[in-house]
Amino acid sequence: MSGDPGEFPEFRKTLEERVRELNEKVQELDCVRSAFVSVVSHELRTPMTSIKGYVDNMLDGLTGPLSEKQSYYLERVRFNVDRLTRTINDLLDLSRIEAGRVELSVNDVSLNAMLTEVMDAFKPSAKAKAVLLLIDCSIIETTVPADPYKLRQVLSHLVQNAMKFTPPHGRITLSAEPCPDGAMLFSVSDTGIGVPPHERTKIFERFYRGEAVDVELRGAGLGLAISKSLVELHGGRIWVESEPGEGSRFLFTIPANPEFRLTDRKR
């Protein structure tokens, strides 16, 4: 007896129907997941917008002068609302990545514009913490083929991470240099607490949080996992080099032709 279902029309028809049903079910679940993410996002972000709006109004002086204690309390509310917002955004990003909904939109990205933009975004928090932010790049006029939004996300996550673990009066350096194979090597170095050898792979896993992390500094443990996914989406790789107690250097590569790599991987 042969195993070819083509010889048994009834069996083949049942199989085809079953496959079609399962496909429809998968599509339906994908729609539900997508709608869920959208609704959760909206329902969480809307109340956060009003909390943040009123707190910012009070801190901006709209309701009159504040005592030192009132300002302190409101600053803490603002800090925690911003923290919650980052967590929600990270969860949504991860959900989209895992659903395979993230696609690359590759353009020639100016290194100068990208590095400056990321650094500028962190200037206020660096100033508040007395941390020095530097760009060290001898090829600043170069462009790199990448998805600008995702490259900015990766660099921002890495700088955000460095800000967390770098003590006051420390230094964070953002750099980019070409590799011999044409890829671009980015790095974010800090003078923070460093990463012990046994955690250097784990820190890129979802929801993993460093053992030495203070409660105050804890996030959901998603920033590095998202960065890893976005770098790998470009066909690059990400890793960390560190000297505990002296700082860390997070490095990642963006290949010369991310779209080609992506197509190549899909084959």
Place this chain on the structure above:
Amino acid sequence: MRPVVLIVDDDPDVGGGLRDLLEHEGYRVRLTMTGQDSIVAAEAERFDVVVLDLDLPDLDGLNVLAALHARDPRLPVIIATAVPNRKTESLSQGAFGYLAKPFPHDALLTLLSRALTAGGDR
């Protein structure tokens, strides 16, 4: 003459907080909570700029944007939304700017000021 801003947002706390901020910054503010009300308001009064939510109870914000632009193609409309991933669509359909909620006040004030400069000679 103080510039007039129409804020369209169905959440009274979001709209109320924004109204207080913008009035403090010297704007005159009108607040509507539905797409239809905002289209009617724009027929009755000339606004210098609109801050528009997308997830409204009666209409999608981009339909409201189209209706506002049908009447006044150069009216600057800033989309402010908590719905993810609609930036490209909003900008390609003629929005002046896009803010993902929650956003820092400075980002809104900068966009408003740019919108007023851009729409000033309407």
